[in-house]
Amino acid sequence: MTTAAAAHTPSTYPIDRIRADFPALAQQVRGKPLVYLDNAASAQKPHQVIDTLAEFYRHDFANIHRSVHTLGERATARYEAARETVRRFLNARRAEEIVFVRGTTEAINLVAQSWGRANLKAGDEILITAMEHHSNIVPWQLVCRQTGARLRVAPMNTRGELLLEELAKRIGPRTRLVSVVHMSNALGTVNPVEEIVALAHARGIPVLIDGAQAVPHLPVDVQALDCDFYAFSGHKLYGPTGIGALYARHELLEAMPPWQGGGEMIRTVTFEETTYNDPPFKFEAGTPAIAEAVGLAAAIDYLEAIGWEAIAAHEHDLLEYATARAEEVPGLRLIGTAREKGAILSFTVDRVHPHDLGTFLDHYGIAVRAGHHCTMPVMDFFQVPATARASFGIYNTRQEVDLLIDALKEIIEVFG
């Protein structure tokens, strides 16, 4: 669609080919070409992922790990190959360190309920930051209630940047885990996770990183980060819903008790006693999301073929362009202006509530998110009830930024 826009993007970035890969982008919404800017909530899927799911169901589907028949063996091989793809994607040492889960939320709950209940006592502390998604707050509150542990919060500044010294100050003798978001979904802030890990490890404290927003935008190497847990969701990575992964260091997984019981996670069961399977299977009770795991691997292959450098350059260009153009919009206030930032533009506009903006933009065919983005404490901090959020992905263009900015100007005029 974008000859004009392509002219602005680094000329080698195959924007037209990428857009053509995503069937959903070709449609009209309310009579206008769809401009999909809600990628931080969930990304659209390339036909490579959609076709992989369909082909898998057509030819190779059966339950895994328990069947001696051919389809069972094929499905098991595809599922375990997907695990290997995720291992490569995160550069984990071994595939056994990758546990398939429903998504980031389930990954964090797994750590809270398995690692947390086994390791937390009354008075112990979990340290998070002021910009966490509810899914990196509530699981800890639940385990705190169960164990008597306390939740502590490292503050941020008005740009939405984490105050690293304040975080360091809050790492004390009772701190048992530091759990931080890699990239904030409400602000776009990219946190210095490597430094946070170094700070915590200097005191022997493990670190969990919520990578839900980071993985679609930047290469992640869990060995280089040296983190202990890393969680992400497939659906924000242009992959299927219902699948995600938890990376955890093997020693940790070995020591952690199971958190859900059932088939697959056991070795032997009698009514008196059960012995558990090895990780990662110990944490994958029941029939998993088999096709979705295979689809997730297809999404990772797809992104790696484009290349992380190209993706980062493209999205950085979009963010810079959108941030500059946002200045033209009267009364627009950016929420989240961190120096290290991913391609997210969260904002409010004087006299126009984000929900009205969302409804109006939809009539221009533009999909943005309006609300608290599952980060109510962030809204409280910036003293706004909600924000509108445009979040960009690999298939967005400068021309779409122009459409957004022009629409915003028109809407503001209507509201007067």
Next chain:
Amino acid sequence: MLDDLRDLYQEVVFDHNRNPRNFRKMEDADRTVEGHNPLCGDRITLYLKFDDGRIADVSFQGQGCAISTASASLMTEIVKGKTLEEAEHLFEAFHQIVTGRDDDLKLEELGKLAVLAGVRQYPSRIKCATLPWHSLEAALKGEEQPVSTE
């Protein structure tokens, strides 16, 4: 403005959003109710003063989108002076119209409020329109008899 939005964002809505009526705190209210829509962060405080089974005065404050602000503003205009039964009836009628459950209800009965009927085409926005009314409902149901200052 985009034509298809006019069904919902009529001039009356813009007017009441820009200049909400009865938008003030009431120090001597007989009943004060907080309404909150956690989904979008809309907040409303509704103040009511009763006299002899009627709503003698009603006002609101809060922070919300154009739909919820206009709905609250219009609501205060229409229920002022009504008996509690009449207000209750209006709540029912309004609720049915914005949720699209009853097309037979006479829109005229609701007067200016009928402009909000368009919200039924926007399922994600219906709660914006009904928040002030649910707050009113809570205030009316709060006790069998309103607290009398006399």
